[in-house]
Amino acid sequence: MNMLFVLIIMSLVFLAGCIYVFFWAIRSKQFKELEIQGFSVLEKDEYESNESITKNTQE
Amino acid sequence: MSNASTTDNYCFHCGETLPLNGNIFAQLGSEAKAMCCEGCKAVAEYIATAGLTEYYQHRKDLPKKVEPSNLLEKATWQVFDEISLDTICNDKSEVLIDIEGMHCVSCTWLVQNKLQDLEELEVVSLDHQSGIATIRWNPHKNSLSKLLHTINSLGYLPHVLESDAEMRMELSNKHSENSLKRLVVAGLGMMQVMMFAVALYTGNEQNMETVYRRFLIWVSMLVTFPVLFYSGMPFLRHAIQSIKLKRLHMDIPIAIALLAAFSLSVFNSLRGNGEVYFDSVVMFVFFLSISRFIQEKVTRNMLSSRQAFARMLPILVAVEEGGETVQKPVNQIKNGELIAIPMGSVIPTDGIIQSGNSDIDASSLSGESKPIRLMTGNKVYAGMRNLGQPLSVLCTTDMKQSNISLLGQRLLRAKSVSVEDENFITRYVTGFVFFTLCLALAVFIYWFIFNAWEKGFEIALAILVVSCPCALAIAMPSSVASLTKYLHKLGIYVINPSKLFKLTNLSAVILDKTGTLTDTKNILKSSMSKDDEQKYLTYAQALANFTQHPKAKFLHNNVSSIEVTNIQEVKGKGVSGTILGVEYFLGKPSYTCKSENELATDISFGDGQELLLQWQGKENIRSGAKTLIQNLQQNGYEVYISSGDETQAVTTLASSLSVESFYSMQSSEDKLALLQSLQEKNSKVLCIGDGINDAEFLQQADLSISFTNASELAQAQADILVTGTDLSKIESLLDSATQLKTIYSQNIAWAVIYNVVMIPLAVLGFIQPWIAALGMSISSLFVVLNSLRLSKAPSIASTSSLKIASAL
Numbered sequence: 001m002n003m004l005f006v007l008i009i010m011s012l013v014f015l016a017g018c019i020y021v022f023f024w025a026i027r028s029k030q031f032k033e034l035e036i037q038g039f040s041v042l043e044k045d046e047y048e049s050n051e052s053i054t055k056n057t058q059e
Numbered sequence: 060m061s062n063a064s065t066t067d068n069y070c071f072h073c074g075e076t077l078p079l080n081g082n083i084f085a086q087l088g089s090e091a092k093a094m095c096c097e098g099c100k101a102v103a104e105y106i107a108t109a110g111l112t113e114y115y116q117h118r119k120d121l122p123k124k125v126e127p128s129n130l131l132e133k134a135t136w137q138v139f140d141e142i143s144l145d146t147i148c149n150d151k152s153e154v155l156i157d158i159e160g161m162h163c164v165s166c167t168w169l170v171q172n173k174l175q176d177l178e179e180l181e182v183v184s185l186d187h188q189s190g191i192a193t194i195r196w197n198p199h200k201n202s203l204s205k206l207l208h209t210i211n212s213l214g215y216l217p218h219v220l221e222s223d224a225e226m227r228m229e230l231s232n233k234h235s236e237n238s239l240k241r242l243v244v245a246g247l248g249m250m251q252v253m254m255f256a257v258a259l260y261t262g263n264e265q266n267m268e269t270v271y272r273r274f275l276i277w278v279s280m281l282v283t284f285p286v287l288f289y290s291g292m293p294f295l296r297h298a299i300q301s302i303k304l305k306r307l308h309m310d311i312p313i314a315i316a317l318l319a320a321f322s323l324s325v326f327n328s329l330r331g332n333g334e335v336y337f338d339s340v341v342m343f344v345f346f347l348s349i350s351r352f353i354q355e356k357v358t359r360n361m362l363s364s365r366q367a368f369a370r371m372l373p374i375l376v377a378v379e380e381g382g383e384t385v386q387k388p389v390n391q392i393k394n395g396e397l398i399a400i401p402m403g404s405v406i407p408t409d410g411i412i413q414s415g416n417s418d419i420d421a422s423s424l425s426g427e428s429k430p431i432r433l434m435t436g437n438k439v440y441a442g443m444r445n446l447g448q449p450l451s452v453l454c455t456t457d458m459k460q461s462n463i464s465l466l467g468q469r470l471l472r473a474k475s476v477s478v479e480d481e482n483f484i485t486r487y488v489t490g491f492v493f494f495t496l497c498l499a500l501a502v503f504i505y506w507f508i509f510n511a512w513e514k515g516f517e518i519a520l521a522i523l524v525v526s527c528p529c530a531l532a533i534a535m536p537s538s539v540a541s542l543t544k545y546l547h548k549l550g551i552y553v554i555n556p557s558k559l560f561k562l563t564n565l566s567a568v569i570l571d572k573t574g575t576l577t578d579t580k581n582i583l584k585s586s587m588s589k590d591d592e593q594k595y596l597t598y599a600q601a602l603a604n605f606t607q608h609p610k611a612k613f614l615h616n617n618v619s620s621i622e623v624t625n626i627q628e629v630k631g632k633g634v635s636g637t638i639l640g641v642e643y644f645l646g647k648p649s650y651t652c653k654s655e656n657e658l659a660t661d662i663s664f665g666d667g668q669e670l671l672l673q674w675q676g677k678e679n680i681r682s683g684a685k686t687l688i689q690n691l692q693q694n695g696y697e698v699y700i701s702s703g704d705e706t707q708a709v710t711t712l713a714s715s716l717s718v719e720s721f722y723s724m725q726s727s728e729d730k731l732a733l734l735q736s737l738q739e740k741n742s743k744v745l746c747i748g749d750g751i752n753d754a755e756f757l758q759q760a761d762l763s764i765s766f767t768n769a770s771e772l773a774q775a776q777a778d779i780l781v782t783g784t785d786l787s788k789i790e791s792l793l794d795s796a797t798q799l800k801t802i803y804s805q806n807i808a809w810a811v812i813y814n815v816v817m818i819p820l821a822v823l824g825f826i827q828p829w830i831a832a833l834g835m836s837i838s839s840l841f842v843v844l845n846s847l848r849l850s851k852a853p854s855i856a857s858t859s860s861l862k863i864a865s866a867l
Contacts, residue, residue, distance in 0.1 A: 001271070004271065004274075005274065008274070008275075008278055011251070012251075012278065012281070012282070015247055015248075015251060015282075018247060019243065019244060019247060022240075022243045022247075023240055023243075026236055026239055026240055026243070027236075029184075031239055038164075
């Protein structure tokens with residue numbers, strides 16, 4: 001049963017970790033605009049491929 | 060252009076109908092897409108070269124059509140580099156930019172991604188609801204003009220805002236960030252402590268060893284500490300503040316209950332004997348935090364007065380300096396400078412016309428429906444629009460000291476004063492708080508006398524927690540929030556939700572005339588057969604497409620298959636072009652035909668000899684105005700019309716709408732005086748208006764409504780904005796008030812019944828503190844759920860999303 005002491009303290013450390021992660025997420029504005037977050041994963045198209053296309057069409 | 064997509068008739072960028080003879084295509088990657096105009100084409104190609112075409116796949120809303128005149132050359136922006144900006148830290152400058160046209164999430168994605176290409180630049184915040192961006196960058200690497208040009212090239216109009224500490228505070232939104240953090244700590248902490256509490260309760264029955272018991276109690280205390288003193292801090296702070304101000308606030312019993320329960324629990328765990336209430340404390344803090352968090356979310360401001368000014372005035376103004384014309388940012392205009400006002404432009408400051416004469420539209424300033432003719436020597440005021448000839452104006456004030464700037468400053472000041480709200484609920488809650496405090500104290504003293512202070516304490520604690528006036532306090536905000544959501548679906552935007560509740564007890568309505576009850580339409584007048592009329596009308600429309608003159612705008616029609624050649628625009632007269640071999644003219648009567656018809660507001664179409672068509676501006680009663688007024692009168696509202704227009708026009712309108720009380724030739728001050736005289740008679744007044752001269756009375760009204768196409772200043776002051784021109788939306792708004800009242804009374808009834816039942820039970824000692832905390836939160840939950848019924852609206856498929864679907 002003495003394991004209980006270790007486990008509970010571990011759970012508290014884990015709790016502190018969770019709170020830290022949450023705070024980090026809030027600070028990096030992930031909760032500010034929930035809709036924008038969906039967009040943030042969209043990457044830009046390959047820059048070069050686009051430029052080459054424009055060049056091709058100009059030629 | 061073999062693979063050009065011409066399958067549908069909408070502009071790929073803005074979704075407007077394409078001109079039939081249009082052959083504008085933008086090269087987006089490997090595809091060519093049809094565009095409605097050069098402006099949209101330029102923007103679409105810019106987006107494509109930046110590699111951001113994904114914008115088109117993911118956007119939910121269409122942007123406005125990009126007028127080519129709104130895309131400025133890079134060199135034009137350079138005048139902004141001379142503005143001195145504060146350097147924040149490490150050589151970084153910061154600027155606030157109001158991005159006009161940025162109104163959805165995909166817009167912000169576009170702006171953010173493009174700006175990130177610039178070196179050493181950080182987008183600190185970008186908010187599509189307010190449209191304001193905070194940008195920090197290194198001025199040695201980049202210039203402000205480059206920044207503005209980039210935003211402009213994406214099709215948005217950037218206005219540099221004067222930033223001050225107050226504005227930055229508003230934007231940083233630190234507040235809501237903190238309350239979210241508090242909520243997280245309270246929630247996670249509560250889960251832990253509840254878990255230990257379950258172990259303790261079951262342990263009590265199965266004779267848990269003391270060492271484990273004490274350990275669990277100590278761990279609970281450890282977790283409760285941050286929950287109470289971090290998450291619960293706002294309640295404790297409020298309580299202290301209101302004690303200092305000698306006012307009873309509902310946070311006082313909360314704070315007393317929390318602190319008393321916590322200190323007794325700490326005391327008991329130190330001496331290793333007696334009850335602990337950590338579970339009740341964390342539960343209480345968590346439920347309180349969650350209801351406060353929801354309340355905070357409800358209040359939000361959209362367009363500030365400052366933005367309203369920025370959007371109304373032109374970005375750049377041509378100033379004549381020693382024979383040369385220099386472009387200057389509008390807020391740099393100084394007293395004594397000579398400025399040029401082109402046709403269609405808004406006058407940025409007060410001044411005197413130095414040369415030229417022109418038709419001036421002052422309707423938003425004075426409410427006068429007809430343009431007025433002003434000439435050399437006449438005074439002009441900021442906010443007037445020049446409809447005709449270019450003017451040269453000598454400024455008599457700095458831009459920041461002009462009449463409307465001062466009005467704006469007045470409005471800004473008044474707003475900060477009128478924040479104080481006094482509704483009867485707050486007063487009721489105060490009385491209730493006093494009652495529960497006395498009751499808890501009396502019960503405690505009673506048991507203390509009988510030598511059972513621990514029992515007395517537990518009961519007193521239960522009374523304080525169970526009677527928490529949260530349900531009462533959120534009855535109003537939650538129902539208002541939910542109605543706000545419903546109205547949003549109808550196209551009614553509630554800007555100031557805290558005032559929405561006033562809907563339920565209005566007694567009088569003051570309406571503006573021009574732009575509110577009426578709008579101006581150009582009525583076609585001709586003396587020929589219908590077929591000919593139709594033929595010439597299409598010719599006139601084809602010709603009108605080639606001019607940007609504001610007076611010809613109503614004729615603009617993108618679907619025109621008629622080929623016009625030999626187009627010539629003569630400044631101040633009109634436009635001419637050849638259609639099917641015949642030369643036609645559109646513009647002033649003296650230009651289009653040989654007649655001597657000199658009506659300034661007229662626009663005519665002719666072949667140089669004969670007058671074929673002419674239009675006359677005529678004031679029209681807006682659709683729904685009549686039924687709105689009838690309904691208002693039937694429902695017992697006193698209806699007033701207050702207009703800046705001349706007596707004749709107002710009288711005609713009032714009689715056709717059968718309104719008996721009307722006032723004409725009213726200045727901004729007169730309108731305000733009318734409102735105040737009604738308010739002195741204890742009327743609750745709804746004001747509806749759209750002009751700059753309505754701004755002040757809109758702000759002072761008990762509730763005010765404006766329109767999304769109203770002057771920006773009026774919009775910034777209104778509590779509610781209605782989209783479109785249909786006045787019937789105001790009726791549905793007033794209808795929803797009845798529903799709001801019902802739901803609200805139910806909420807209050809529930810809160811009262813709950814307290815009447817629970818408090819006696821608590822006094823008799825039937826309720827333990829943790830049950831009290833649960834009961835309190837269930838009663839709040841009931842109120843929130845009941846309020847949610849208000850937001851259930853028939854889901855209207857938004858027309859804009861349909862438009863997108865067909866455009867893509």
